[in-house]
Amino acid sequence: MTTTESEGVSLGMPQLPPPDYPADVRARLEADARDVIARYPDSRSALLPLLHLVQSEEGYVTRTGMRFCAEQLGLTTAEVTAVATFYTMYRRKPSGDYQVGVCTNTLCAVMGGDAIFEALQEHLGVANGGTTEDGKVTLEHIECNAACDYAPVVMVNWEFFDNQTPASAKRLVDDLRAGARVEPTRGAPLCTFKETARILAGFPDERPGAVEATGGAGPASLIGLRLARGETPPARVVHPRAGGPEGAQPHEPSLGEHLSSHDAPQKTSASDPANPAGPVGGAREEGE
Template identity: 60%
Template sequence: MSALPGSAEGTAVTGLDSSPVEPAALDLPPLTEQTRLEAREIIARYPVARSALLPMLHLVQSVQGYVSPEGVTFCAEELGLTKAEVGAVATFYTMYKRRPTGRHLVSVCTNTLCSVLGGQRIMDALSDDLGVHHDETTADGSITLEHAECLAACDYAPVVTVDYEFYDQQDVESARELVAALRRGEKPLPTRGAPLTDFKGISRQLAGFSQHPDAGAARAAVDHPGEYGPTLVGLRLAEERGESAPAMPRSASSSSSARAAEAAGVESAKRGEPEPSGRDTGRRGTGTDTPAGQEPGTGGQGPATPPPSAPAPGKA
């Protein structure tokens, strides 16, 4: 992995480039001893320490707003990895940000269905209003705008998310109103899901910690009502009409085989036995494995050992 000198990727993510970062990034909240204790709490969840890297990167973002060079070094030290290994992961996933992120992350789906229904128009309008393009942050630090390839909510298209919370069936004007409210410091309720917090808060949630001040607030967020109309239309119509999906046909032999395999797996798990390294296809000796000594020649001219010559004519 490499980065051009002075690039945001090289400086803000991998920590391998020494060129200066944006002024807004120079006054970052420190990764404190409390952060280190929480990182070790994350590591303790996993049988292999390096498996904790993904939530640890979210933890860094919950403190500093993006994966900073300090955050890369922090994760590398705690996990016994190189900074290059940490940077390789941080640059692979789009939820890890490469430069300082605004108070709120606004994502506009511009994939097929959302785009056809107006997603690209929403993205263009917000870009004009905010004076930023994809993956850029407003001068006041309030909003980072990005387009998203898919937000997995085609039945609510066009979709906008703020800090990964859904605002469904948007149009240009409703999206503009939403962003204007965010910039005023308001937190409009999402269409469904938990009440809005901010980008650092949801990053803490993704790290496996509560972003809420107490247990009551956490329960209220989980139980917050939402509108699930479009997704449930088919279910409601089916109930009204008494319709149901036909049973999937299964032969008796395949069904009994599946039950036997499941029972064997359960018994194996109870005994603590490891999973088998492979599976027996029941066709030993009939596969495509080439017997030893019969490998093809290097020139593509058949076996390395030529077959015996045919007897000369007239000889037994």
């Protein structure tokens, strides 16, 4: 009796074991699995990349794939299933060649992420997690991917498409479905979800241009670091209210000064002479 069968019987839910991979596919996956497992002192640590490996074969983590991972690592299928169902990066059903994720966390949402997501649902005729009939695009809303300085952000197979609008996002998915060449705004060239899964399993991306890709940090993400290193002139601080008090002039801070009131909190009367106010504690005492 296989592991899957024994677990099913113990749970009172007997079921047929999943079909195995064809012999040639299994041989190839076993060779790749040995490569992955050899990277870790404890074989169990290889479970996450192995799940990416089997996902690269069929586009999602099947029961066959989970049994394969269990056999390679000496785990039960229950242990593998627990991990595969916990992380959203592992798909549990067939999905599109392109996973289109719209960030709807706070900053992207207020900058238009919610509007983009609603527009794409209507444009593609799918709900959250749905796949278009041609099998090209799966749409979902995603959690923050640390690209708030480029909000609103759409990701396709985890590559960045920054500063999107409903119109540009519609063009993006139309191009994906039409097979047109689509370039992320930064990072590596776009590839299919299966190809992405193999890269996430830890195998090198040998496509032209992939090695030269600069990664995910763009100029807006690095400006703070450059300021800290003194690589660019400090920002010009202007009066916080339009025009400011009569005669007020923009102030150019020296390198030793703080660049904003967020860096060096001041009393209101000091930071905004046009609207002086005393400390909150003092106002409370006078009221009393």
